[in-house]
Structures are given as structure tokens and as C-alpha cells.
Amino acid sequence: MSTAEERILAGLDAEQRRVATTLHGPLCVLAGAGTGKTRAITHRIAYGVHTGAYQANQVLAVTFTARAAAEMRTRLRELEAPGVQARTFHAAALRQLQYFWPQAIGGQLPNIIDHKAQLVAEAARRLRLTTDRASIRDVAAEIEWAKVSMHTPESYVSAAAGRADAAGFDRTTMARLFQSYEDVKTDRHLIDFEDVLLLMVGILDAEPKIAAQVRQQYRHFVVDEYQDVSPLQQRLLGLWLGDRDELCVVGDASQTIYSFTGATPAHLLTFNQKYEHAPVVKLVRDYRSTPQVVTLANRLLASRRIEPGVTDRTVAWPEPLELVAQRDDGPEPRFGEFPDDEAEAAHLARQIGQLIESGVEPAQIAILYRTNGQSETYEQALTAAGIGYQLRGGERFFQRREVRDGILQLRAASRIDAEGSVTQQVKDVLASLGYSETAPSASGAVRERWESLQALVALAGELERKRSGGEESFTLLEFVAELDERAAAQHAPTVQGVTLASLHSAKGLEWDAVFLAGMSEGLMPISFAEDQADYDEERRLLYVGVTRARKHLSLSWSLSRTPGGRASRRASRFLAALRPAVAAASADGAGARAARRRRAAGPPTCRSCGSLLSSAAERKVGRCGDCPPKYDESVFDSLRQWRLETAQQASVPAFVIFTDATLVAIAEANPQDPAELSKVSGVGRTKLERYGQQVLDILTAGAPPA
Template sequence: MNDAAETVLEGLDAEQRAAAATLTGPLCILAGAGTGKTRAITHRIAYGVRAGVYDPHRVLAVTFTARAAAEMRSRLTSLGAPGVQARTFHAAALRQLQYFWPVSVGGQMPTIVQNKIRLIAEAAKRLRLTTDRASLRDFASEIEWAKVSTITAADYPARAAGRPAPAGVEHTSFAKLYEAYEDLKTDRHEMDFEDVLLFTAGMLTEDEKVAAQVRQQYRHFVVDEYQDVSPLQQRLLDLWLGGREEICVVGDAAQTIYSFTGARPDYLLQFRSRYRHAEVIKLVRDYRSTPEVVRLANSLLADRTAEDEQIARRAAARKRAGENTDTQPPPWPAPLTLISQRDHGPVPQLTQHPDDDAEADWIAETISQLASSGVALSEIAVLYRTNGQSQTFEQALSSRGISYQLRGSERFFSRREVREAIAALRTSSLVQTEEPVPEAVRAVLSSIGWSRTAPESTGAVRERWESLAALVSLADQLAAERPGLTVRQFLAELEERSAAQHAPTVEGVTLASLHSAKGLEWDAVFLAGLCEGLMPITFARTQREIDEERRLLYVGITRARTHLYLSSAAARHTGGRGRRKPSRFLAPLRRELGMEEPVRRIAPGSGKPSPNASSRRSTVTCATCGAALTVASHIRRQRCENCPPRYDAALYEALRTWRLDYSKQLGKPAFMVFADAELEVLAERKPAPVDEELLKIPGIGQKKLQAHGEGLKQVLREHSS
């Protein structure tokens, strides 16, 4: 190697240097957060170019965002390798498709649909499906998932089994919508962004001349963020390679947070299985965060590793007993243990607050103190799980005159559903009445999508509900603070807040969801709203989904360079009963910080410990497969929805028959007597028909037993005899 090439390796640590100096053959770089992965791969490419091993025009580096691709090109240019192509998957595929279409296909290439919503709305109208903006967004997301997972409309019902119904539309009906959408595109000679990858892959598969020319053009490939590759992207990558092994992939399975879009870490984790002679190099020296932040991140992942060992032991015991273990959740991959290379910094703070407003006020006050100490506002971020949480922080920062910028979402008062809600309130007849504001707001917003219980689906429906729920919570708060508040005054307050938060800001605190913070970093990071139901999110039920929530929190922690704050709130609004529980993920962090578990109380300031208080909250797991349980009915049963029931079927049917007859006599719905989950537990445990035994059943209390116990005991006695 010449001296010019060797200078490229100067300044790299031992692991980065080993990665950069490995120029041929398959290479897998497992790079933890903040370990300099972009530095390693750009120096590797530049080193290969300067050494004469790579022709810069025959190297293709692909990543997932235009920003990351631009950063890579800039670094390569400064390192003396300006001719290398660094693009996103879509940009690289589109370039090839435009070049080869006239030769391979002929005629004019279809135009790209910039937004699927218009076509999906027309397809839905043809099928007479009722839609709104939120459901259309959910349909678009589901179509994108299906296409990157290489699932056709015909295959969708079978392949999507187990997935939530998009916008509540059953899978067979959605498959028809999917097919109608594809037909519309074909009729209008249009294609979407997923088609860019599909058409390019199809062209390379069917036209050997085109495939040979592409493979002649690109000899070496580098893939960044490889843990986020979808099946469609992997298929295209395989076609580019054409059986060759000149590929370098970089990723971290602990940062897989986009599974809902079709991303799979399996390709990264199984790289060595596909390429048996591949070199695997681990980057674990963290140059971003202080030792205090890094230790907290490590402890979060280590706690899940310990859980996995317990699950494996339980599965082994069940296997020895001859029980079914097919529902065993996937093993947790061994995470990288990061080692900070920075000087020590402040200890991360973990706090709990009475309500959301108190939490937001504390965060705003702490930000003010950080700014006074010299931390730039642009180097501070407040991260949360859902976009609907932003309004409280927007208001708290605005009230102190602290500028901010929203990343990844519209400002709260600019969101369509918020504007619709305000318009509906303004035109409602309740404006002229003396109806209490909380009741009036609930009545009006119920007509446009708000409900007392949160939807289980993800995406647009959930975000819309979160925004409307934030308005309901604000109504509760203002009514409590201002006795006699009218709907007209509430509207005036909303208008004032809207005007204040539309002030232009150039430099300010970043407010962002955890997903949109991926790939970014700040000097100070606030992770807010870390309570059960938000972290992990309510609809995360299976072990796989809860694991992804843990990784999402890990990504949030590793965004912080120096200052890290983690907080939760016991109630949504001021004066509310503190029923929220801190996130289960905070338990290992408290142990790392040497903190005790918070004691639950009936209400703020009551001084009376709850009879259900415990010093430590443990995760309830399925008695069959060991998966974590988060849904109340699953917790009562001690069984996840995927595992077979263990109860006495005859007793269960007898209980259901009695409940149905009895509920008809009372004129009540059957579930108001006893829930199905309670009947299942009764049929499984077969308790003696006496009060002290029945009170041990989850969900059955003294009041319910007094009201309905006699008939229940009679059924148990008859079955026993």
C-alpha cells in the first residue's frame, strides 16, 4: 500500500482500523450507537480507492435516508474518493430504472405517485368503503408494508394473519382495496416508491443483459443500517450482487425499531450463516456519550438478556415435562456492550411527577437552567413515544419563552384533527349553553373520532386519537383550574395557544418522537412520559413487540452525549388520581443508579399507601410460553392470545350458560356479571364454592361476590359433584 492510502487509516481506533483495512470478501461490522460506524465505512471506501483496490465509480454505498447519503458523500469527497455513489435504496434503484427502461421495457416509464392517499381514496370509493383521512393513512402504511414484504394482494389475507386489521377493515376486504389500488396505478401508467424497487428487481431478474451491465458497473457494495433492510431491499441487493461476495454491511440489532414497516434484523444476525467466510468486526468504543449514559444503556439491554435466560429455563422445564414449546418467543440476540471513551459527566436523572403538566413544567425549567449554563437550545431534545404528547411540552416551553422546533410531525395546532376539533367546537350548539366544559368537549369530539378507550391499532388512527385525547385532557385541566369556565372561554384559550405556538422559530429545542430521533444526537436529552401504556405502548402485547419497545428506549438513551433525564407522570392532568405506573423498563435503570422503586400512593399528597403497593413491579408472563403480558384480560388468565387454554371446558361452558341466563334476568350485558377471562380462570383453578377461595380469583372482589356469588357457587358445586 502507498503512503497516501495509509494516511487514511490514521486516527482510527483498532477496531475501526481493522474494518477499514478489510477491503475484500464479505464483511459484517456490528457497530453500537456512537461507535463511529460512518467514519469506519467511509475510511474503508477511501482506503480502497487510494490503494487502487476499488474503482470509485464501481462502488455503491446505500443507506436509508437522503441525509445520511449526503453526509456519506461529503465525507468521501473530503477523504479523496469523490466518485463513489452514495445513495438511498430508492434513489439507486430509480437511477437504474430510468436508464434501462427504454431498452429493457420500452416506451415511457410510469410517472411516480408522490402521495398514495388520492389513489387509495378513489379505490375505496369504487369498493364503497367509508374512509377518512386517518384510515387512508393506515391503508397507505399497510400497502407499503405488504409491498416491501413482497406480499401481493392475492397472498395478503393469508400472509397478514395475526396483524391488526388496518383501520378496522378485515383482511379480505383490505386485499380487495389493495388490488383496486394496483389496478388504478396500472390504468393511469403510474407507480409508487415501492414499485421503483419492485420494477428494478423484476427488470434485473428477467433481463440478463441489464443485470450483467449493472453487475459490471458496480463491483463493491456497502450497506449502512443493515438491521433495517426489508425483504424487498434484500432481494434487490442480492440481484445487484449476482452471487458475488464483495459486500460490507453495517448495523446494530439493538437499534431495530422499524419492524412495523417491514424491516428485519434477521439479515444482519444471519449474515455469517449466508457468508460462512465473512469477517465480523465489532465496534464497541462509544465516542458519543459519557460513561454514565453508556452504563444506563447497557443495563437496559442486559436486563432483557437476563429475562431471556429465565424464559429459556422455563421452556426447558416445560419441554422436559412433555409440554408444547412451539410458542416460545424468539431469543433475544446478544447485545453489544458499549465502552465509553469520554470523560465522566453528570449522573442521569430519573424522576416521577404528579401529572403531565408538572412533568412538562419541570422539563421546561431544567431546559432553562441548562441554557443559562451555556448549553445551546439546538443541542437539547425532548423525546416522547407518540406525537400526541407534544402539546404539553409545546405549551410549557412557550410559557417560558423558550423557542422549539417540532421534528417528524406538524405543530399540534396545525394538525388536521386538531383544526377539525376546534371547528366542531366553534359551530356546536353547546357553545351557547352552560354545559360543563369537559362534558361538552367530550360530546363534540366523540362525533369526530374520540373515544374513552384508546384504539389498539397503530399509525394514523392512534395519532388522531392521541391529539383529540390531549384536547379532552386540556379541557379537564382548565375546568379544574378555572371554576365556571365556559365553552366559549375554552375556545378563546385554544386560539391564544394556537397563535403563540405558530410564532416562527429558527433555533430552539427539538421536540420529536423517539422514532424520528433515530440517527441524531444532542448534548442534553429528555425522555418523557415513560409510563406503562406509553413505554411500552399499549398495543405492544407479544414478546417481540415489547422487545422492540425496549430497543426504542435504548435508541432514545443513546441519543444523549452528556445530560440525560428520564421522567414519568402519575396522572394525565392536575388533580388526577395517580394511577399510572412507571415503565417496567425503568427498573434496571433504577438499580444501576442505586435508586429505590417509587411507592405507589392512592392520590398525590394523601399520605395513605395503596393496599396494592409493592416495592418492585415484576413483569407478568404467560404460564405456557413465558411471553410478557400487558393486556388486563391476558394477565388475569396468565395466558397470551397465542397459547391454548388450560381450563376445564365442561365447567367453562356451564359457567357461560349460567352467566347468560342470569344476565338476561338482570337485564345486563353478560360481561358485566363476570368477564370471559374470569370464567376461564375459574374453570382452570376450580376453586371450592366458598368466599375465601373465590376472592383469590383475579377480578372477583367482595362487591361482585355479594351481588352474583350464589349462582356462581351453585354451578361450582354441581360441577364438583
């Protein structure tokens, strides 16, 4: 065995080594979260290339995100197997479609649309149907499900039996909308992402010569995240393979969280029935998480039960892989109950601040939640605490203006011979865009802009350490080429900020510390879960969230949405088997005590007329909307002017400093010392420390301090 081959196999555990050395025939790898599946399959490919079993350009590895594909290419390049094609299903199909379109169809390939919304809206207008943004989104999602499930407008009505009506449209109307959408695309000579796969399936089906050409090119296939394949993707994979069985699939049925898009673990679970001689290798050694996190994850799956009062009780539940932790012990997962969303977010911000002070990098911390609409509360809390963050699912890194400007400047500089390391050259170039080695004290847009530029500097340093040495050193021109490749693949570098993300978008990622927020009934599981399959998928989604954490894990929920609101929420049913006995009674002592005091005090009433207060704003100021305010107008104006100037200096919205309701409450209460100010609703410890003295000065002097 050569040195290169020994190096590729070195460091693999027994199961990973079996994967890496099983080079021919079908192979099924059941890989739990954090068990090194990407390491196993990339080392398998590299070992096959180095032993001569594979020609690098005859291997096609497919996965589900551009980021995962880019990571796979990077690892293969480091293992000296750079010629292997690692792509998403769509990217691989699109490349083939562009190549074969002229000879199979002729003419120019139609343009591909990024989003369906405009075309769906036009399709609805043609049918004189009323839609709004939410209904357009739901119709687009239903069309995507139908197409990846290989249904046509003609077959949709029968295929969608049992599915909830999309956007309130019955199945017949939805079928007409589906057809109208297809007509709009045809009229405008456009195709969507599902069409890329459908067209390639049609060409391979109808053109034996083209199918033979593709099969001649690709002899060996690897499919990652195989539990997420749709019927359409499986059909395309089958046409790529033909009658061969050179296929390695990797997946975990317990991480199936995209059923609503047409993904199904059925192909993974029946793989050894289709290929009876295929070995099945289980990866269960968890190298990511501490024993405490792994134990919680195992208990979450083991506590699955048939939900009372739901349909489809006989839905299959594949036996989950039981993970075995390989890391040293860490802290126990924390559970927290809070009176409202604002209190929960403020507590999370304080915990995150403590972690950062203890040495945990912000980029290694994440707050995960069930729906994107929950992010605003956590954004406000982090901003108020002066902690930078990045919103995953927002603007893509390489589309940010400062990043695009930075790459343009670096490209121009790469044509000039300059002295110094690549990292120093990058710093010098980006300095013209406002970069400095010291982070700005401001938060918001200023901080986000600096963090984007800092991410480019950090990436330059990382690549320079990896690639420098030998006869030729790493150059700025090579760095720009790497940026171009990453931009094409949307493989963004790490941004130094706390990540805010939905549980779905967190799939495939990991952090040192994870805060699972909003873990209450109605959010986890989501309120529209109806049958056993829905509840099982929600449980798997929570499992994915738990297994993102390496060391620190926190699960929290609130009893009310707004401060002073009715405490009608309760913790997620999934936490019942996970919470310690003391946590079940009172996970967060202060929060639970505050909630009990609020309930004991009875419903809040107006301090002036005694009527019940209905809105959160009324409860915050302690006065109903019909009663006149009781504060000095000049003092209130001074508070608002101070808030505006403070917000502008920090580059944040004014409400992040204090909301209007909180300012009114402060003006009416007219506190004279920090203790009195802290009793005003909306003034937490962090804001008291940051703004307390300035507010008291305004109340005392009647004007903002200099």
C-alpha cells in the same frame, strides 16, 4: 504507504482500522450505537480508492435516510473520494429505473406519488367501504408492509395470518383494498415508492443484459443499517451483486425498531452463515456517550425478560453488544415522576432553560417521546418559557417559505461580484428577509423564521472555514450550489432550537442532552404491544432513545394526563432495573408529594354545590358546569383582552399564555398577591414570574395596564 493513506487510517481504533483495511470479499461489521461505524466505512471506501483497490465510480454505498446518505457523501468528499455513489435504496433504484425504463419497458416512466392517502381513499370508495383519516393511514401502512415483504393481493390473506387486522378490516377485505389500490394506480399511470424497487427487481430478473450492465458498473457494495433491510431490499441487493461477494454490511440488531414496516435483522444475523468465510468485526467502543449513559444503555438490554402472560415467549433475542465508554465521566441520568403531563413538561422546560444558561446550545438538546401526539404539551411548555424549538417530522427545512425565499435571493446575489466573506454576504442578503444577528425576543413563528435564516448563516460559516484556502477561496456561487445539493438530498443544516421528536424519528441523531418524556406504561411500552416480539421491539426503541444522549440524560413520566386527574399511571416496566432505589420511591420529590396530597384529599368537588368534578376544566376552576360563575365579568373580559394582546406580541396562540379555564380560575379566586396567585391551578413559577404582576394589576384596577 502514501501520506493520503496514512491520513485516512490515522485516528482509527484497532477495530475500525481492521474494517478500513479489509477491502475485498464479504465483511460483516456489528457496530453498537456511538461506536463510529460511519467513520469506519467511509474511511474503508476512501482507503480502497486511494490504494487503487476500488474505482470510485464502481462503489455503491446504500443507507436508509437521505440525511445519512448526504452525510456519507460529505465525509467521502473530505477524504478526497468524491466519485463514490452514496444513496438510499430508493434513490439508487430510482436512478437505475429512470435510465433503463425506455429500453426495458418503453414509453414514459409513470409519475411517482409522495403519499398513498388519496389513492387509498379512492380505492375504498370503489369498494364502498367507509374510511376516515386514521383508517386510511393504517391501510396505507399495511399495503407498504405487504409490498416490501414481497406479497401480492393474491398472497396477502395467507401471508398476513397472525397480523392484527389493519383499520379493523379482515384479511379478505384488506386484500380487496390492496387490489383496488393497485387498480387505481394503474388507471392513473402512477407508481409508489415500493413500486420503484419492485419494478427494478423485475427488470433485473427479466433482462440479463441490463443486469450485466448494472453489475459491470458497480463492483463493490456497502450497506449501512443492515438490520433494517426488508425482504424486497435484500432481493434487490442480491440482484445487484449477482454471484459476487464484494459486500460490506454494517448494523446492530439491538437497534431494529422498524419491524412494523417489514424490516428484519435476520439478514444481518445470518450473514456469516451465507458467507462462511466472512470476517465479523465488532465495534463496541462508544465515543458518543459518557460512562453513565453507556452503563444505563447496557443495563436496559441486559435486563430483558420474558413478559408474563404474553404469547411468542420463544422469540429470538440476539446477544446484544456490550458497549465500552471512551468518554470522561458525566452526570448520572436523572429520573422524574410528576403528577400530570403539564407539570412534567413545565419541569422539563425549566431544566432545559438551566442547561441553556449553563452554555449548552439549544440545538444540542432534544425531548423525545413515543408518539407524535405527545408533542403539544412540550411545545406549549417551551413556548411559555420563551425557548425556541423545532419539530422534527414537521415541515421540511428546505420547504419552509423563508428558506426558499432566502435561496432565491442568494442565487441572484451570486451572479454579482461582491466584497467580503461569503458569510457576511449571506448575512447581507438575508437581511432583506428580516434576518438580524440578534435573535428576536418573541417566540413562535417569529423565532422559528429567524432560526431558519440563522441556520443558513451558520452553514455558510461552517463551509467557509472548511473550504477556504489554497489558490481559490470559497464563493457565494459554491455556497448556493451546496444548498441546491442539500435541498435535493433533504440534508438540512442545524437549526438553533430544542428538537422535539418521536423516538423513531430520532434514529441516527445525537444530542448533548436528551429528555426521554412520557416514560409510563401504555406509552413505553406502547399499549398495543401484545406479544414478546412487540415488547422486545419497544425495549430496543427505548435503547435507541437512551443512546442518543452524549452527556445529559433524563427519563420522566407522569401519574395523570391532566391536572387534577386520577393518578392511574405508573412508570414503564423497563425502568425497574434502571432506577436508583431512592428514585423508585420518589424520583421527583415535589411531584410525588403533590400527587400524594391530591390522593389524600379525595376526589375534587364543586365549591358551590359539592358535586364531584368530572372534567379537567371543572377541576381547574373548582366549580361544576351547572353552577353559575362567581367572578366579575368586566375583570374576566379584561384578562382575556390582556391575554390576546400578549399572545399577539409574542406570536403565539392565546392558550399558551393562559387557558380559558385558568383565566376563569384566576378571576374567581381574585388573588391579591403573588403567593395567592401561585396557588391557582395552571399558574406555575415561570408564568408567575413572567405575567404575575400584570395579572395582579388587572385584578386590582379592573382594566389591563398600559
